Structure formats: C-alpha cells, structure tokens
Amino acid sequence: MLTPAPLNRKRLLNTRGWTFLIVLAAIAVGVPYLNATGALPDYAVSLIGKYLCFALLAIALDLLWGYCGILSLGHGAFFALGGYAMGMHLMREIGDRGVYANPDLPDFMVFLNWQELPWFWWGFDLFWFAAVMALFVPGLLAFVFGWFAFRSRVTGVYLSIITQAMTYALMLAFFRNEMGFGGNNGLTDFKDVLGFDLQSQDTRIGLMVLSTLAVALGFLICRAVVISKAGKVIVGIRDSESRMRFLGYRVEGYKLFVFVLSAMLAGLAGALYTPQVGIINPGEFSPANSIEIVIWVAIGGRGTLVGAAIGAVLIAAAKTLLTGLYPEAWLFVLGGIFVFVTIFMPRGVLGAWDSMIDEMWHTRGMDPRERRLAA
Amino acid sequence: MSLLTLDGVTRSFDGFKAINGLSFAIEPGELRAVIGPNGAGKTTMMDIVTGKTRPDGGSVRFDGHDMTKTDEAGSARLGIGRKFQKPTVFETHTVEDNLVLSLKDDRSVFGTLFSKTDHAARVADLLALIRLEDRRLDFAADLSHGQKQWLEIGMLLAQDPKLLLVDEPAAGMTDEETERTATLLRDLAGDHAIVVVEHDMEFVRQLDCKVTVLHQGSVLAEGALDAVSANEKVIEVYLGR
Numbered sequence: 001m002l003t004p005a006p007l008n009r010k011r012l013l014n015t016r017g018w019t020f021l022i023v024l025a026a027i028a029v030g031v032p033y034l035n036a037t038g039a040l041p042d043y044a045v046s047l048i049g050k051y052l053c054f055a056l057l058a059i060a061l062d063l064l065w066g067y068c069g070i071l072s073l074g075h076g077a078f079f080a081l082g083g084y085a086m087g088m089h090l091m092r093e094i095g096d097r098g099v100y101a102n103p104d105l106p107d108f109m110v111f112l113n114w115q116e117l118p119w120f121w122w123g124f125d126l127f128w129f130a131a132v133m134a135l136f137v138p139g140l141l142a143f144v145f146g147w148f149a150f151r152s153r154v155t156g157v158y159l160s161i162i163t164q165a166m167t168y169a170l171m172l173a174f175f176r177n178e179m180g181f182g183g184n185n186g187l188t189d190f191k192d193v194l195g196f197d198l199q200s201q202d203t204r205i206g207l208m209v210l211s212t213l214a215v216a217l218g219f220l221i222c223r224a225v226v227i228s229k230a231g232k233v234i235v236g237i238r239d240s241e242s243r244m245r246f247l248g249y250r251v252e253g254y255k256l257f258v259f260v261l262s263a264m265l266a267g268l269a270g271a272l273y274t275p276q277v278g279i280i281n282p283g284e285f286s287p288a289n290s291i292e293i294v295i296w297v298a299i300g301g302r303g304t305l306v307g308a309a310i311g312a313v314l315i316a317a318a319k320t321l322l323t324g325l326y327p328e329a330w331l332f333v334l335g336g337i338f339v340f341v342t343i344f345m346p347r348g349v350l351g352a353w354d355s356m357i358d359e360m361w362h363t364r365g366m367d368p369r370e371r372r373l374a375a
Numbered sequence: 376m377s378l379l380t381l382d383g384v385t386r387s388f389d390g391f392k393a394i395n396g397l398s399f400a401i402e403p404g405e406l407r408a409v410i411g412p413n414g415a416g417k418t419t420m421m422d423i424v425t426g427k428t429r430p431d432g433g434s435v436r437f438d439g440h441d442m443t444k445t446d447e448a449g450s451a452r453l454g455i456g457r458k459f460q461k462p463t464v465f466e467t468h469t470v471e472d473n474l475v476l477s478l479k480d481d482r483s484v485f486g487t488l489f490s491k492t493d494h495a496a497r498v499a500d501l502l503a504l505i506r507l508e509d510r511r512l513d514f515a516a517d518l519s520h521g522q523k524q525w526l527e528i529g530m531l532l533a534q535d536p537k538l539l540l541v542d543e544p545a546a547g548m549t550d551e552e553t554e555r556t557a558t559l560l561r562d563l564a565g566d567h568a569i570v571v572v573e574h575d576m577e578f579v580r581q582l583d584c585k586v587t588v589l590h591q592g593s594v595l596a597e598g599a600l601d602a603v604s605a606n607e608k609v610i611e612v613y614l615g616r
Contacts, residue, residue: 229480230487232472236465243463246425247534248451248482257484 010227017223020306021216027052028212032205042201046276047320049208051313053273056211056218058296058312059305060265063222065294066303067231068258069238071156074163075266075293077170078138080284082267084174085137087187087280088121089130090198094191107189108182118180127194134271135264142263143256150252150259155241164287171285186281193275204276211272215309218265222305225261234258235303295334299341301348310349378403378568379424379538384433385592386419393419394430395592401538406564408579408600409572411589412612417572420589421540425457426450438537452482456536456567460543462523464530466516470507473515473526474498477533497533505529521552528559539569545578557581576604588612 013021031048034040061075096103100110105117123129145166149159177183196203225231236244237251244251274280283289292315300311315334322330345352377400386394394416401407411417422428423435426445435442440453451457465473475494481487502508505525510518515526524544531539541560545553557578560569564584573579579586579600586603588596596606603609 225488228488229475229490229492230484232468232476233487235467236476239465239467240463242447243459243465244476245447246451246457247477247530248448250448250482253484257488 012220012223012227016306017219020219020309024212024216028209031208035201035205042204045201045208046204049204049211049276050273051316052208052211052215053269053276054293054296054312054316055309056215056269056272057266057293058300058308059215059218059222060262060269061293062297062300062302062305062308063225063265064258064262065297066305066308067226067238068234068255070255070259071160071294072163072259072262072290073160073287073294074165074167074290075262076287076290077163077167077285078142078263078266079270079273079289079293080167080170080174080280080282081138081141082134082270083274083280083284084181084187084270085124085130085134085267086271086274087190088124088133088181089127090190090193090275091182091187092121092125093193094189097191098189106182106187108177108185109180112177114180120180131271134267138263138267138270139260142260146256146259150255164290167285167290168287171282171287174282174285182281184282186279186283187274188279188281190275190278198275198278207272207276211276214268214272218268219305219309221261221265225258226305230254230257292334295338297348299337299348301350301352301354304348304350307348307350314349377401378405378438379570380434380436381420381424382434382436384420384423384430384435386423386428386430392592394423397433397589397593399587399594399597401568401570403537404565404568406561406569406582406584407571408582408584408586409570409589410574410576410579410586411595414591415589416592417589418542419592421457421542421570421572424450424538424540425455448482451534451536454535454537455540456531456534456538457540458527458531458542458544460546462520462527464515464518464523464526466514468515469512470502470515470518470526471498471511473530474501474533477530479533479535501529501533504532520547521549524548524552524556528556532563536567539563539567541569541571543573543575544571545573545575553578554581576600 027048031040031045035042035045057075057079061072064070064072091106094106098107100107102110105114109117124133149162154162173179174181175184181187190198192198193203196206225234233244233249233254237254241251270284296312296315297308298311299315300309301307315337318333319330322333341348347355379401381400382398384394384397385392397416397420409417409420419428423430424437424442425447426442426449427447430443437450437453437455442450445453465476468476475498478494478497480492481490502511505528507522507526507529510522515523518526544556544560548556553575560571560582563569571582585598586600587594588603588609590612595612596603596609
C-alpha cells in the first residue's frame, strides 16, 4: 500500500534527463579533446555536430507526435527553412569573395543576370536577423498551416498527408531558379560566420559544441512543456481529443502551440546544420527526409524525448557507415530495422528498455508505481 | 427561470429530421430521465445542447447563454458536463491526473503551461467519493469497466457542472453497480441538474424522477414514469401496433 504522497509533480530533470545532459556535456568536452589528441579525425567532429542537429530535430518531432499524436510527415520542411535562413546569411557573408566577385549579389544571382537583391534577401546580411528568421519563418509557416488545419479539425492520416504535400510543394518551389534561393544547387561555398572561418577546425568544434547546447536547450524546453499541466492536456488530446473538448479545453490552441514550438526547434536544428555540412539545397525538403525523421523517433521510442535523440543518432550513424560501405543496401537495412522495431519493440528502443526495468521491479516484488512517481 | 430551455429545435441530416420541433425545459438541480426508442434523437439532442451540433432552427438557452453559437469547449466552460455511454477516461494518465485535468481551473494554453495550482485536497475528496483512493497512481487503462465509469463520474464532479448530461450510465454495469449509480445520481441532483438518457426501464424506475419520452425528434410524453408508461402513444411507440 502506498502512503498518500503530495500530488504527483514530475521533476524537470529525472535520472534519465540528467544522464542525457551529462552525455551531451561529455560530447561537448570529450569530442574536442579526442580531436586535439588525434584520436578523432577532423571530419568526425562536423559529423557528430550534424547528428546532434538531427537529434534536436527528432526531439522536436517527438514533442508533436509522441505527446500530441500529430504525425507530421513534413517536418523536414521546417528544418530546411531554418537551414535556408542561416544559409542566406552565410551567402551574404561571402561578399565579393565569390567567383563573380560581386559585392552585392550572391553568385547564383549574378549567373541568372539579376541586377539587384530581391526583397526577401534584405536583412540577411545581419546575423541576428537571420537567426531570428531561422526560428520565425518555420514558426510562421507552422502557425498558418496549423491554424487552418486544426480549426477545420483535420486529424490523423489526412493531416499527415497534407504535411507531406506541404514539404513536397516547398521542394518543388525551391528547385526553381526563379524562387531566388539558388534552385537546384541550393546555397553553398560558404566562407565564414561572424568572422570565424568555416573551414577551420576551431570553428567546426565551436559549432559542434553549440549544437550540444541547442540539443540540451531543446530537450529542456520540451521536457518543461511535457511535465506541465499543459503537457497532460496534450497527452489527453492524443488519447481522446473529443473528451478533452467536453472538459472545456480548446484543442486547436494546444495543437497550434505544440506545432509552432516544434517547428521552431526544427528550424533551430536546421540553422545549426547548414554551416556544419556547408550546403543547404532543396533535397532537404524531400518527403523521404521527413519520413526518415519519423523513423528515428519510432525507433528511439515515441513520447520519451531522449529516445528520439538516441534514434536519430543511431540511424544517422548507421546511414553514414552503410552508405559508405554498401550504398545500395541502406534503404533495405533502414526498412528492415523499422519493421523489426515495429514488431518487436513497439515502444522503440527506450520503450523496450523501460519495459525491461519495469519487469525487474516486478520480479523484485516492488511496486512499479513508486518508479512511476520518480519518472 | 429554467436552467436549460429548448424551444422548437430542429436539425436534419441529409433530409432526415433527427430533431423535429423539440421543446423542453430543465430546472436548476432537477433530475430528469430522457427515454425513447433508437433514432428518437437522444444523442443529437445532447450534441446540440453541448454545441457539438448546430441546430437548423429553434433556440437553445442555458443559464442565459445562447448554446447555438458555442462549441464543445465553450459549453463545458459554461457548466455543462457530458458523460458518454462508453467510459472515456484518459487511459495513459493516472487516475489522479484524470481528475486534475477535469478540475475547474484555467483552461488556456498559457494558463496550464505555467499552472501552479495545488489540487491535492480536491483530488483527495474526489478519490474518496468515487472509492478509488488506492488506485490514485494507477493508469486509468488498468481500471475495471465499472471503475472507469466511476472515474468518469469523478471527472464530471471535478468539473462541478451546473448541468450533467449522462448517456446510458447503467450500460454494462452489474445490478449492484447499477443501483449504486442510481443512488449517486439521486444524491447529486439538487447540486447539479442532471439529464439521464437511458434505455433500461428498471434503472429509470430507480431514479424516481420526471421522465421525458422522445420519439422522432420531438417530445411524445412527459411526466412521472408510471403515468408515462400508461400513456397510449408511448405504449404504441415502444411495443408497436
């Protein structure tokens, strides 16, 4: 029998949360150290930085899908928009060091015979403006899209399909040269950011460390939402939307809030991704990319935040390895992993881990409810 | 003044008049049973009262508000609680969290995001009332059918509604549970107006209250159960010619 405890208030950081933050701190400190000693090659630092951006993107999607039940098959679009916003700034930073040495226009615009900078490029020469846009543009798109979709009560698979259509439409648009975002080639040949040379290893290390901070920040924000009363409302919406309405909650508002927050975090991930990989192109909008994010979250464990990050890193690392070794095999392996996890670990890697721990508590004759209190 | 007044309400679906000139009134604190054969419009009536469905015509007034212009969340905020036939509790939430979500409090996104309200005392009271004290930290999914029904009743009480709409509360309950439910509803009446939609005549008898019989979307008869069951028209509708 459990003694009546004060109301079950979850803590911002439980054991798992602390572990996650400590691992992130270890990466932020350990990777530069190993790189300095020569144990870790230079390219690996940016690769890890890239995985961290994916981890943040996965956490953002998990908040939306795992907790609110909204399966976005277009989350890559928010990531890519954040990436483009940062890419635009990096293009402006090139200045007259481009092939055409035009101080006012990026190379691709000179190539297209454009005479002046289009209005939507104004302001991107300022870093702060680009940084704000990397969050604002994905947030605005999510707000407008969500406003109409949620108010019309579009849910489930229909919503998933229109998010997919959204990213596909954006991909086609960004492929067009006339759009003014570099078309097919996207934005690349970046030189520096805030005066730091993007080719230098120190800058790469700095960006990687910044990425660990962004993951930590994103995680803490999502965790704070999840443990708040709003987090309970959001899970309630996932499990029974109409019941939530009859309790007096305006479901649309909550969905919109989570959708916009998630899109902004995805935009942040994209903004950190572009300088680390050195290119952003319309391929990032491709529906396949967005589906891959969903697979990361499903494999890591929906509704766990940490699991989403683990799934993203595991799958992205496996992709790097396998596409190097057997490029043709990758999609089959990915499909295979997805099927395996869906059948044998329906709650993902972290969910399977939880079940194992619960099982251990049972065999020791302890009440799993005590564990739940600490979770 | 009546708490809820329906006057000449109509609503059709694809030409079928689900509600056809429906008029009745519920007084504050009243217990009322609404019966009627399948398709009589009982569910549509509740959908209209809670703002889920908009009527084509007629007026619905609750506590001075026009209910034809609100939505589900709006009706809940004005003080209408609704219990569905199938118990719908939040399965992945604990019993306690189910109650916390239902308690009267700020329902806005930012209100809940930064909510610091301590509900411990009210939750404890409710748990005692619905006899689920020792299941406080269990997931609602792990409750029995009857316990889920009780949890849902607890959630409705947490809302502290002025009007409770209850859809077939006795469905799937054992005789003993049915009796307990009837007692509970009788006890709750007075503090809350309650409209019970029911098929089970035995249960309606236990409620011992005024009965409204619906048929083809309008009121066929109204009065005490004995008077209503002696009514020629009612017998005809229920038993056929």
